[in-house]
Amino acid sequence: MKRLQFRTAVSLWRNSSAIPNAIRLLAYSNTRTLTACFSSSSSAASDDTLYRRLSRAGDPSLSMVPILEEWAEQGRSATQEELQKILRQFRKFRRFKHALEISTWMTGKGHDDILPGNMAVQLDLTSKVHGLAEAEKYFYSISNNFRNFQVYGALLNCYADAKSLEKAEAVMQKMKELDHAGTLSYNVMLKLYSRMGDHEKLEALDQEMVEKGINRDRFTFIIRINAYASSFDMERMEKVLLEADPVVGADWNAYAAAANGYLKAGATGKAVAMLKKAEPLVKIKKRKFAYQILLSLYAKLGIKDEVHRMWNLHKKIGKLSNISYLCMISSLMKLDDLDGAEKILAEWEAQKETFDFRIPNLLISAYCMKGLLGKAESIVNRLMEGGVEPNASTWSRMALGYHKSNQMAKAVEATKKAILTSHPGWKPHIATLASCLDYLKRNADMDTFNWIIRSVEEKHPNIHDTIMEYAKNGNPESQLVDQMGKDDQSLEDEMFGSKNDGMTLAE
Template sequence: MLRRAVAVEARRRISLAPARLAHELAQPQAQSAGSDRRGFEPSWVPLYKRISKVSHGRPPGIVAAEMDEWLRQRLLLSQQQILAYVRELTRFKKNEGALELLDWIEARGANLTPGHQAVRLDLISKVHGIQAAEEYFWSLPDISKSLKTYSCLLNCYGNHGLAYKGLELYEKMKAKKIVPDKLVYNRLMKLYQKAGQPEKVLSTFEQMRESGISADKFTYFTLIESYITMNDLDAAEKVLEELQKVAPVHWSLYTLMANNYIKLELFGKAEVALKNVEEVMDKAELHPWVTLLSLHAHCGNSTEVKRIWESLKSTFKKCLNRSYLVMLQALRMLDDFESLQQIFQEWQSSHERYDMRIINIMIKAYLDKGMIDKAEAIRQSTMAQGRYDEGTVCIFAEFYLDKSDVNAALEILGDAKNMVTAHKWVPSKELVSRFLKHYEESKDVAGVESFLECLKSLECLDAETYDAVMQTYVLAGRT
């Protein structure tokens, strides 16, 4: 009885909140001088920390429960505050929490603007898939099917590889006489590129210019990409040259050209493009630095890779795992094993967060050199720390299968049951097929039975695999 009474009282207090919250959400608030770089007031930080902590990999409803608890305490909330949370959660790809937050404020009486509905549409597509996003879009009243929501759905189709659907949607937009803006033109050009119609990128670019809409870095990126797709390198270079005369060129356009030069083995031209990257990039941004590391490695230029690495380290106070990851990948590509070991040891002595991607690069490097004992020592160490992941399983299983040591590969698979704990893991169909092929060719009934037990323990034995296992019995004359 007491528990029921408490619950009723809690609901009574919550029921007062929607109108109050809806009223507050309607009140725009100016950002104060005390806001941080995220636009957060100091008083907003405690709640953000709570919802950020439960915004990924948790059951649905946790974020809403945190927000309800905040209201139970009669603490204030505003539209500016909640939407700042949504932006920050989205920035860190905590899409489930951001979507739940938008659902929560709408359920409590807030009217979402077309811009907020577009954000919600994008989040639905990322969390629940494109079909759910379509259903949400078509459920909106006509007045809410704005340029922003149409543009967002175009982008969703592009992200899900459904260019044809995006192009169909654009035809509907034209029928409704919705005038495209820069964002729509950019997304339309990207859809044509993904649909394998690069020539339509050019005509869309001309339409954009005739409409008096100025192009941006995304427009030019897709335009140059379309010329490259059509093997018209001269036209791509001409666009870049013309752009250099009238506006600052974004570094990503130079890396786009460098990538293409590398594919064509025009390494001299690639190096010139990468020098241009260094001249125009924002030195405080990490992305161009790691891109330079990777592309110089693809050029086979060890000297430039090491120079960029030293410059990167002197620019940033702390080297992030991402930087070490790309540098180690670059050194492995260059087959500079000595430097790779040195950088790996540097990471081991300085990292703040363990990263199995970095560990797996070192494992691959040891296996490449036939240093199996070293690779196994790392594997055993990570297992002892409970940090094993599916990448490690696949690296070792495939290595031993390549060496025809199927028993060792099966032992690795057996370890996965207890060691890959982040989520339920199952081996890929390709990996399963490699095991089955060996057992069939060697007519190894005892081996395939052990493999069968391993698949059962991983809870991934399906009918197709079982039929393939039976084939080994047939070939061995054990039917």
């Protein structure tokens, strides 16, 4: 049980958007074989696993259900334990839509296993995929008999994720009344107050934990360290670090968080000292993630030799994951070492593992930002030659690159491809879209103009009015905001937190 609580708490810090994974290990606890769905088969090739099939279908617009059904129809076996592991991995890598599909499919095939933990995961994923309103509908559809600490905790996470302060505080009060509030839920609220910049409420809630005898774990202290690091209050950060020493003194996370705070405050010498103190404390099982964090911090400090030293240590651990390559390429981009980043991309391509569009898209962004469109095009061509069709994000980057270089005919073509390959949730560069429409009007190409308008209205009605407003009344060029690094920033946010959060921690 202690290990379960620890891993649940660790998952709290997977990303900066308010503790989405806190309940992920509590679901699907029954590990019986889904005999109603699967029959055993010993003829399957060892490398043809269900996880491999599902993970290869990386396009968010594709459904996981046909793959699951095909697996069952072929007489292949899978236990709930295996499916739980797949679900956890998908959530870890932020494939929330696919995780929800797997979760829903599992629930539909195992009606006897609908437990509060299952519902908590379903609630969390529903919020991420369909929004807070749908998550609330799902919560109110759950019988009061099943609304235990897991389900309330999931709802609290949803509100915290959305920074819905009043609703989060109301749920927290309800959990206190039901005696459901423990260290984990207090940490959720502390994290939310930190994100909102409300240090007064943060300290008041921390004091409440002391008065009520609620255990303050290492994450409780690290949240406070992050809060003060983000507000450049080094004096209070150092005070909390000293106060926390008996609890977190042997934890690399605390010193890495402090290093991030010093870095933001411009105290580079102290930041390096914290990193040197953190590195020897990294546990063997945590080396992969720890090295990614330390590597990225050294990149932010501009210390290239240390970046490569940490990368070499990381490579010695074993097989590198996609997030490892994302981290290194992003770090080299911060150092303006695009040649080095290109070499890392080539290494990733050579290993031929699960494809991740974010990796080539990082360099495409960098080249487009610098006007090196030939190099960006070479990556896109390489993808297509390898049988990979670029996604909407790739084409959006290319469109913005062409727009910045005033190659509007190419920007229009890239925009059309982005729309054609887009899926719900796609966020285009509005100013680029508007500039393309403006260009088409000026060149009297109303067929293409109307096609874009119709397509956006059909596929993405939520942005249609904004685009029309830009096209009719605004000067698109004056509104151009360079968003090329958004995905790069989201990677950094996942590892270090948003601009207001300080550094977040992960398992």
